[in-house]
Amino acid sequence: MDDARRTPYPVAATRWMVGEQRARVLDLGSGRGGLAAMLHDAGHEVFGLDRAVEAVAHLADRLGTRLHVAGQVESLPYLSCHFDVVTASQTLHRFAPGLALTEIARVLRPGGHLAVAYNTRDDTVPWVRRLTALMRDADPRAMGGDFGTEAVEALAGSPYFSGLERRNFRNWVPITRSGLVAMAARQPYAAALTDERRARLLADVGELYDSSARSPEPLLLPFQASCWRAEVDHSGLVLVEDEDALEIRL
Secondary structure, three states: OOOOOOOOOOHHHHHHHHOOOOOEEEEEOOOOOHHHHHHHHOOOEEEEEEOOHHHHHHHHHHHOOOOOEEOOHHHOOOOOOOEEEEEEEOOHHHOOHHHHHHHHHHHEEEEEEEEEEEEEEOOOOHHHHHHHHHHHHHOOOOOOOOOOHHHHHHHHOOOOEEEEEEEEEEEEEEEOHHHHHHHHHHOHHHHOOOHHHHHHHHHHHHHHHHHHOOOOOOEEEEEEEEEEEEEEOHHHEEEOOOOOOEEEOO
């Protein structure tokens, strides 16, 4: 979101996702490392994976560890049964489910689980409803609030995971004026506007911030942290004798 964000999720959400006992965690698509840093600070051993080399370098500096690699989730560079928990924060929809879920299952130890989180907007706050109206004036499909749900549906239907659970947590995220304008500018429909229409939209978003915030405090952007976890099911995976590999039955 922007530098004003303290943590991406409430502590209660990450405790539910990963647990309070020290765990070896693989964070997929770590990005700037918001979730990875929370888990690291909670005492977990955190491995980060991202496609972008610069993101991995930033994560190493931020956490002070060298457990992070640039790689593809669909071909994880880790031994089988290596992690207690795999996390995907705002990222599961980016991966090819048929390949990614089998790879995630492979690297999880028996009894381990995949934890998924998405921040979804809360429209009960008046200024957020006004923001939604501005964005939908540019594109009626904007800010639909169902981000990532197709990826969770794929997880629910996967033969390699079972016992899918969901829990929601209220999550207030601080955001500055520049952060709100940048968030609006990053939306695909904003990028498709003419330069004049896009400039007017971003100016309107800035004015909305100015009329809603109480300077010098940032606005609090209300989200619902929607979290899921599912236990790995290795019954469809067979260890190959004398090899460090898993055979996936098709």
